[in-house]
Structures are given as structure tokens and as C-alpha cells.
Amino acid sequence: MTLFKQVTIIGFGLIGSSVARALRENGVCENIVACDASPDCLAKVEKLKLADKCVSDAAKAVNGSELVILATPVGTYGDIGKAIAASLEFGAIVTDVGSVKGCVLKALKAVLPEHVHLIPGHPVAGTEQSGPEAGFASLFAGRWAILTPPQDADPTAVEKLKRMWEAFGSKVEIMTPEHHDLVLAITSHIPHLIAYNIVGTAHDLEGVTDSEVIKFSAGGFRDFTRIAASDPTMWRDVFLNNKEAVLEMLGRFSEDLTALQRAIRWGDGDTLFDLFSHTRQVRKQIIEAGQDEEAPDFGRPHDSPSKN
Numbered sequence: 001m002t003l004f005k006q007v008t009i010i011g012f013g014l015i016g017s018s019v020a021r022a023l024r025e026n027g028v029c030e031n032i033v034a035c036d037a038s039p040d041c042l043a044k045v046e047k048l049k050l051a052d053k054c055v056s057d058a059a060k061a062v063n064g065s066e067l068v069i070l071a072t073p074v075g076t077y078g079d080i081g082k083a084i085a086a087s088l089e090f091g092a093i094v095t096d097v098g099s100v101k102g103c104v105l106k107a108l109k110a111v112l113p114e115h116v117h118l119i120p121g122h123p124v125a126g127t128e129q130s131g132p133e134a135g136f137a138s139l140f141a142g143r144w145a146i147l148t149p150p151q152d153a154d155p156t157a158v159e160k161l162k163r164m165w166e167a168f169g170s171k172v173e174i175m176t177p178e179h180h181d182l183v184l185a186i187t188s189h190i191p192h193l194i195a196y197n198i199v200g201t202a203h204d205l206e207g208v209t210d211s212e213v214i215k216f217s218a219g220g221f222r223d224f225t226r227i228a229a230s231d232p233t234m235w236r237d238v239f240l241n242n243k244e245a246v247l248e249m250l251g252r253f254s255e256d257l258t259a260l261q262r263a264i265r266w267g268d269g270d271t272l273f274d275l276f277s278h279t280r281q282v283r284k285q286i287i288e289a290g291q292d293e294e295a296p297d298f299g300r301p302h303d304s305p306s307k308n
Contacts, residue, residue: 001167003160004029008065010058010080012036012045013231014126015097016071017135020050022168025137035061044132059087067164070096075237078107088116093157095121099184099234101148101177103241109150117157120177122146122184123170128229141169148177185245190253192235193246195227 007029009016016036023029034051035058036042042054055061062068062084070077077096088094094116098104104120112118125143127134145165149158162172175183202213202221217225239246263271 001163002027002030003164003167004066006031006033006065007067007069008033008035008062009051009069009071010035010061010084011070011072012041012050012132013071013130013234014134015123015139016069017045017048017050017132018137018139019069019071019097019123019135019168020045021135021137022140023164024050026167028164028167029067033061033065041132048132050132050135058083062087062089062092065089066092067161068092068094070094070098073231073234073237074098074100074104074241077104078111081108081111085111085113088113090115091117093117093119093161095119095147095161097121097123099188099238100242101146101180105148105150105177117154119147119149119153119158119161121148121161121165122180123165123168124184124188125170126230128226130231138169140165143170145170145172146180147172147174148180149174181242181245182248185242185249186252189238189242189246190249192227192230193239193250194253195224196235198224199228 007023009020009032012020012034020032020034023032031053032051034042034045034054035056036045036054037056039056042056045051046054058080066089068084068088070080072080074096077098081094094108094112095118096104096108098120099122101120101122105118108118108120123140123143123145125139127139145168147158147161147165158174162174165172198221202208203210205213213221260272260275262268
């Protein structure tokens, strides 16, 4: 199902390289142009044969492309938008893979020409790994891809981008940027913030050595460390660009944490049992929705599918 003659991907980390592999494996486009500011990264892309052409200059990289995908940290989008604006083809679709959407629409709408279709996007998929060698084509299979087109977006362009994600095996949801940022604040951003914080707390804990923290890591803490290993630049930009929603969810979380603290202090077992029973049901619903499997996690192999 060839949807595009040429696609330019700017940024070849985990997501960008996975998109390139998925484009190739599913026959979605004829040619892929890779763009990255790092010469070392482009050398890896060329070695892995992830693109038909590698270009370091973003303005040159978008020439002739019907689809341009930004896969760099969201804090870079404004500058990239300015750099490529004059070189974009008439009717080209510009999208992204960032975890925040309101700031993307604001930054790019201000600098991109009116003759292109801006349709921000977010594949809700990933691992803690990074770099072009970390990607794999099946990363998006069975996962959600969220599109947040502006109100005046061209329906044909939106449908074309939707078909691309469906070709990757994704389920597509369309929502407003504001709603996306609120939903992802609690389902993704706050869990990452908690993971970064609890691993930092364990590292700084007096009376417990680093070696003991590592040696006696049970499943819960081990999973926190996996999340906390995610790309620091990407997550720095996420929190700085979704601060309103994150702070709102942090307020709710702090209130609920205080209630738990009170229940533990006063020996309120009923409150604790009711909460734990409810959260167990949430976990069951996640499994039923196909977002995870029921197999015990401890010792479960986590190797990614073939990256070739």
C-alpha cells in the first residue's frame, strides 16, 4: 500500500528508526530520506540501510517529500520548522511523534507555510532504548497512534496519515491537542516522573548502599529503573512543554498520596484494601485491552524483535 513517493524523517532515535523500518517493511513509501544533526547517527543509518538517502541539512532533506516526520525532542520543533519552511513541497504533510501535542501545534503553526498540512501525531509506543540501532518495525503493532489535527485540517491529509499508522498495525485515535496532553500526563508523564524520582531517592538514601539497592531490587523497583532509563533530553522537553497538565495531575497525585499516608498512619486497612482491589481491576482491564500480557513479569524475556 504505497501512500507516499518520498518520506523524510528528521531524527533517527528509537521512534524515527522504527518508523523508517515500518515504512519499508509495509511498503508505505517508495523512498526514505534520513536527516539527523549527528554525523555518527547518519553513519549508522546508512550502515543499517534504513534510508535511501542521508542528509544532514534539514532544508535539503525535505525537498520532494510528500510527508515529513519530526522525530526529535519536542523542544527542537520550532527551530526545525523555521529551517524547513521555505523548502516544503506544496501540499506536503508535516507530522511528528512527540509525547506532547499542544506545544507542537503552537510552535509549528507559527512558522510553517499555509500550503502544507500540519497534523501532529503521537505513537503511544516505545522502549527505554535509544539510537537508530534500537528501532524495530513491529514497535507500533497493536499500539495506539493518536492524531491531533487542528480544526481546519484537510480531511484527506488526515485520512492519509491515519492509513499510514494503520499500515504499521496501529489503532488510530483522533482527539484535540489539549485532551491528548491531559490524558498522557497521567498515563505516561507522571509515571515517568515518579520513576525518575524514586530511583533518585533510592540512590540518595542514607543507610542503604547502591549495591544493596541493585542487589535486592524486586520487580517493582526494577520496573521503575527501566522507565527511568528513558532518554533524558526527550523527557526534559516533555515536562517543560506540558507543564500545566503535569502540574495539575501532580496536584491530584499528591492529594491521593496524602490520603494513603493517613490511612497507613491510622491503620485504616479497609481504605487500603479498597484502593488495592480497585487498582488490581484496572490492571486486569489493561490486559484485556491487549496493552500487556498476563504472564508474570519477573524473568520474562524483554528482547526486542529483530532490528534488521
